[in-house]
Amino acid sequence: MARLPVPGQDAGAWGNLLNEFLGAEHNTDGSLKLRTDGTLGAYATTASLADYVQKTQRDFVSLLDFVPNGPDGTTNNSAAFVSAIAAAAAGPGRLFVPKRAASWIIGTPVTINVDIEIYSDSWGNATTIPCVKAADGLNDYMFKFGTTRADGNRISFRGIEIDGNNGAQTAGGIILANNAVQCIFDAVHLHHAYDTALYFKGQVGSGPPGHHNRVVNSLFDNSGSSGGNGRALVLESTDEVMVANTDFEANGSASGSEPYHIKDWSGINSFVNCVFVGGGEAIRIQDSKGSRVVGCMFDGIGRTAVHISGGQVQVTGNNFSGINTALPNTYFHIFMDNGGFNTITGNVFTSGGVAQGLRGMISHQPTAFTTVVSGNVFRTSGDGNAVLGDGGIYDWNGSNATTQTSVVKTNAGLADQ
DSSP: OOOOOOTTTOTTOHHHHHHHHHHTTBOTTSOBOOOSSSSSSOOOSOOOHHHHHHHHHSSSEEGGGTSTTOOOSSSBOHHHHHHHHHHHHHTTSEEEEOOOSSOEEEOSOEEEOSOEEEEESOTTOOSSSOSEEEOTTOOSOSEEEOSOOTTOBOEEEESOEEEOOGGGOSSOEEEEEETBBSOEEESOEEEOOSSEEEEEEOSOTTOOOEESOEEESOEEEOGGGSSSOOEEEEEESEESOEEESOEEESOSOTTSSSOEEEEEOSBSOEEESOEEESSSEEEEEEEEESOEEESOEEESOSSOSEEEEEESOEEESOEEEOOOOSSTTTSOSEEEOSOBOOEEESOEEEESSTTTGGGGTEEEOTTSBSOEEESOEEEESSOTTOOOTTSSEEOTTSOSOOOTTOEEESBBTBOOO
């Protein structure tokens, strides 16, 4: 064992003893050796003092701490994610996933049972190499929130891009947010999901209903190329979710039974200042009450833009244009087939073609009731002499009248009914 020289006993050997003593904790260049466990004791690896201070003083854990050479785009990095998440949860509570020249590969699902923030510098990165990507044949969700936490999961993703690699899957998606409570998804780019990019699913296992989650400033795209549903977002057994300032493009696969950008299966959720382009049905409000669609843009939606099969829904201040004209009077800007006490106010509707007329704007089936349609603007595009269909509100039975309990009044381009 290394020791200090003893005066009066080590004459002529002081230099060697001092070097041996200092060598226990120093490299030959004078830099400090870094322990593998961060505690006093034997060292197994080395690093400079600057590296040691940087690692011990920073407020995050980096995935590179567990894969020093970075990802190679082939190796399964799921175990590294699991270890890094555990280390972050035990310390600063933040995991940094850096963008590199190859993708971090998820070859087996990563289950998260701790409250943590996972963030990256990959948002807006112009390279074509995804930051995180599902391995071929994963056939499951890449990240799964735990189902046994009594207080729910408070897990956030920020500034990260994740590729679901849907062309090489037969099931699954990107994030399965079980029992999500007050989770934040900010500036995330989720794309090419097989079934669903982000699935909020409350009341699983011993966890509580999901609630008070946020999806903001994000992009969901290109999941419509999937052989599954290719949905961007599903809300099930979770309410008080705010989806704001987010773009949805080319989601909702024609191959799926539920080809939607968003499925709201719970209610009391808000979709505010979002953009929907192309793809399948934009928003399906299914068997739920109290949701709002406010200030959104719907452009060239492949199917119906807002499909309401619930009640007490507000559709306010939106712009609807470019409805699908391939099948006249099949897809609509707004389609109501169940529930009632809905309000459709202050929107701008532009028909996708003359043949559609106003019949492509709102379909109000007799099974939907007590709806107020007021203060909207209806117009056709491409022909100033267009015939405006059946007066704007088209019932399933082919008449142009609404149900007796509904009010259609004071709309530009649409007579009161």
